[in-house]
Amino acid sequence: MNIKTLEQIIKNKSSKVEFAIVTNLKNGESQVFEPGQKLSGDFDKFQKEVENFFKSKKNGIIENSDIFVETYIRPIKVIIIGAVHIAQYLVDFAKSLNFEISVIDPRGYFATSQRFPDLKIVNKWPDEAFKEIETNENTALIALTHDPKIDDPALQHALNKKFYYIGALGSKKTHGNRCQRLKEAGFTDEQIKSIHGPIGIKLGGKSAPEIALSIIAQLVSETYNK
């Protein structure tokens, strides 16, 4: 691999531009492919195949060739409601798991850069915050405040936008009340049932890092099931 190619890969990674590395295994030549871009030189006859690999987010060798394709896709967006203690651990876990985290918390004393050094906290109410964060069926929501004023509008947004994972912290009783409120707000039983509450898989732990671990485990599992 040429050092220029390596530098371009790193640039794309840090600016979160999706791309593929296309390598000729015979001679070691490689090129960075971005969607909508034409491949040059000997690679141009594999344009279609490379695009197909890219679409299906696959890595591998193009059949009957010596061309290896490696795709890099944008991380999954995870929105955390509540810049609480558990969120601090979630941010740490998410770093190595290809999740892109946004934390929303309207309470200024939680949403400080001292508590979340490498992260931009959206210090707004969820309704306002979602105006500046693009979300879709590939987004996940983790609601951690168990304060209906803050969590409920976010949960409603997530249900309306059909997030693939929605989890909400709180005891069975808290979750029961939450479900009741969502029902009164007009959401169907099926929609409400899609919320993971109480959030996380059963690990048995009660400390903040243990709860964060149980949440992230559930999130990874649901990410592979989607």
Next chain:
Amino acid sequence: MRNSFDEKILDEALDWIKTNQKVVLATVIQTWGSSPRQVGSRMIVNENGDFSGSVSGGCVETAVVRECIDLIKKNKVCKKIEFKVSNESAWEVGLACGGEIAVYLEQVN
């Protein structure tokens, strides 16, 4: 998991190069059976045999390092190597899991 934007192995490769080290990228390009790491998994190796990342669960890394040093010494651009199931009675390099992998080595230049 999918190739991660956060995976730092290629960033590390560039850091090594900037400090005048020679770097070989070793990438899993094909797998058969129950191989431990998926296609696209990667490790980097320098001329001293220092390495980072992985292409298996620790089964074949030593052999990969040796091949990478050899690639640098002979100043070859690239090479493909395959690893198959190991013979349990021998102390040879192979995959105890019963899988097979092909690893592609390429110098960064």
